[in-house]
Amino acid sequence: MGWLFVRYLKLTLAYDGSNYHGFQRQKNAVGIQQIVEKALSNLFDEEIKVAASGRTDTGVHAHAQVISFATSGTVPTDKIVQAMSSYLPEDIVVWKAEDVAADFNARYSAQAKRYVYRILITETTNPFERNYTWQLKKMPDLSLLQAAADIIIGEHDFSAFRSAGSAPVKTIKNIYKAEWTRIGAQELRFTIEGDGFLYHMVRNLVGAMVRVGNGKITLERFKEILASGDRRKAGTAAPPQGLYLDEVFY
Structure with a gap:
């Protein structure tokens, strides 16, 4: 049995929160996290769940929300920003994509x-x-x-x-x-x-x-x-x- 390839990524997002019920995933409404996770899952062709630096409320905006996740997908890091623009609505944008260590967590690593x-x-x-x-x-x-x-x-x-x-x-x-x-x-x-x-x-x-x-x-x-x-x-x-x-x- 071969080794499972896993990589760890950090993305910086900007979004207009006007049309969403906050960042956090919602059961009966649409949160930004759901939109982003669906886009990432489509891009990497596997289910992606993210950790975020924090939640923002309904109507709150972000210049630089940070998320992190693990994936076995092979999309090059320097292609993620451009590729995500095809999967996201115009009011959510990925500014930056970076490789990070396995112990990095967008929430718990924040200072x-x-x-x-x-x-x-x-x-x-x-x-x-x-x-x-x-x-x-x-x-x-x-x-x-x-x-x-x-x-x-x-x-x-x-x-x-x-x-x-x-x-x-x-x-x-x-x-x-x-x-x-x-x-x-x-x-x-x-x-x-x-x-x-x-x-x-x-x-x-x-x-x-x-x-x-x-x-x-x-x-x-x-x-x-x-x-x-x-x-x-x-x-x-x-x-x-x-x-x-x-x-x-x-």
């Missing part, structure tokens, strides 16, 4: 992630940006937004900013960067990097920080919410369409 959240300030809804930004009529105070972001730098228990009812996980995360920038006259962009993120954590943080920026809660109250560990105190999350998984670090 840090970066997310970006976009806010558009507009008196009337911009139909071309409605699936890609949170649209507000009033510009929040940028100095207050940044002051709130400075509070979350470092290691904290982010229980107050996790999704209500989510599964028990380690809630202490280390945030390396939290920065608000103004892009032109109408856009605000929040960039956050850390060693890990809880379910809905970025959206909950953005929602609370915007309330600080609009004067609805004080910086002191924001600190109290973080320290409380109580999700009920954090308020409504920012909507999903403004959020982008920007990069995963290994």
Whole structure:
């Protein structure tokens, strides 16, 4: 009996999440994972199941989602990007394909992630940006937004900013960067990097920080919410369409 040939691959994907129920495979809806696994299975002529760096919610986008998988298929690595374009819809793209060691796992090998959240300030809804930004009529105070972001730098228990009812996980995360920038006259962009993120954590943080920026809660109250560990105190999350998984670090 001959040896079974197996190789290990890492792919970097970009996608527009508007038409999908998140990344994760779904039973009664279409997730991006299902589309990608079907495309890979067709390309390699065998069933492929992938590990992903993390799940993104319905309507959330990715500039650089990372997946990994094993295959006995022989499609050359440098041909995968072009070949996958024939099997994927236009709103899902493979940017990069790499050979990796057998112990590489897109989720468990990740050391840090970066997310970006976009806010558009507009008196009337911009139909071309409605699936890609949170649209507000009033510009929040940028100095207050940044002051709130400075509070979350470092290691904290982010229980107050996790999704209500989510599964028990380690809630202490280390945030390396939290920065608000103004892009032109109408856009605000929040960039956050850390060693890990809880379910809905970025959206909950953005929602609370915007309330600080609009004067609805004080910086002191924001600190109290973080320290409380109580999700009920954090308020409504920012909507999903403004959020982008920007990069995963290994």
